[in-house]
Amino acid sequence: MNCDDLEKTSSLYLYDELGAEDRAAFETHLASCGGCRTRLEEARRLHRVLSACPRPEPTPELLVRCRQALDEALDREQLGWRGLLRGWMWQFGAAPAPRLAAVLTLLLFGFGLGWTLRPRARSLAPLTPSGTTSPFGASDLGDVRIRHISEVAPDPQSGGVRITLDAERRVTLEGSLDDPRIRQVLVDTVRGYDNPGIRRDTLDALRTHRDNPSVRAALLYALRHDANAGLRLEALKTVRGMQWGPDVHQALLGALEHDANPGVRVAAVDALVEHAVEEGEDETVMPVLLKLAASEQNPYVRLQCLAAVRKMEGNEQ
């Protein structure tokens, strides 16, 4: 080993990347070369400066935000075309290449068939059994989407045809949440609609009427049961602003103890502690916090519970 090799070798030496033989040769050279020892010392000082810089660590809040955003992105992915294609592929259970070919063939076939058979609503002429035009006039067909045709029965005598079909019509409702019909649609959407984006918008809309009994029940339902953690968190934020009652208390305790998502659990801790500190009630909250601070598996939740216990103990004093 000579002095020209030293610059590169010293970096590897300081990072402990030299093999035993190279390390021995390096140290032997150093023992007899003052110039190289000086340069190594400079490299060591740089190494210390670089090592002394604090390294960014993700905060728990950042991690929770990332997880929530990913959760929602995966929901969209599952509902999108990629998710459907993936589902079909796994159903066929074939190897990747023939599976892909099979799916693409089916898609093209299905698309072609669907295009050929697409319902042409304006060309249908619904008839009553007597052959006269039904009250369901042709002008109504413009915004009707045909979901299923169960029968097409030509009548050779009259030259007409009877079509039995299932149809749906797009309806737009506008108004305030004081209208019970609008409120009911929103409540039903929160409870059962499968699109998380629509459920999120619905939670936003319901916020202004959170203390209405049916809305309150729907929001507590969302906190307990929504499949999407981000939406459970949104529901919790609204629940937090409700008039406090045993139902709210129980729902938040339930979220703290049983929710699958640590972000939701920690938000429940914050809500419960805030209420306990303001109202001076902690008979049911403190035992749960103590239990979780001692034995909770998730370190983030455990630390938050511990901090909450300290806060409440400090408040008592």
Add this chain to the structure above:
Amino acid sequence: MVDGACLELVGKHETSREGEAEAERALIRRAQRGDRSAFDTLVRRYDQEVLRMTLRMVRSEEEAQDLYQEVFLKVYRSLGQFRLEARFSTWLYRVVTNVCVDHLRQQKSRSEVPARAGADGELDYARALADDRPGLNPEQALRAREISRRLEVALRQLSPRERMVFELKHCQGMKLRAIGELCGTSEEAAKNSLFRAVQKLRQDLSDLV
């Protein structure tokens, strides 16, 4: 009264290494079949480390969040192609490496300097810096912050590959052979990248040494 031992971060319950590997393969198989909860469990095992890596590469919470999502969406979409005999962590961290390097290349080509200054002029990533050294007096704290700022500027002068190798070596402590594997290059190429990175950093930070 709460036991002070609660403050220690809990580690995973250790089963035999082979048992763990088989459990993970079972999880991956379920996720490959479309089991979303299995995929979520897989994400939870690795996502803190992934977020740490992306944050250290880009030093911005917002960008780290974007890269985190990009990594796991790529994993989700291509999990069907993952061969179970390979190590999942290696495959995952290779995705992280590629995503980070691509991001840095795009940044360099756009000559974009991410707007990171907070309302008080501090670089916002500084909030994420784990500077938990007790007893740091104000002068030392100021110097530490200045060194961090200078280091960040110096790191931006590195090529994406050099920066990735430096971060993985210096901050993550990975061996150069493993780094080469992650970056899709040889150990020798990783060594050269590390050497170039250290040279450039020495030139930029010589007055601090």
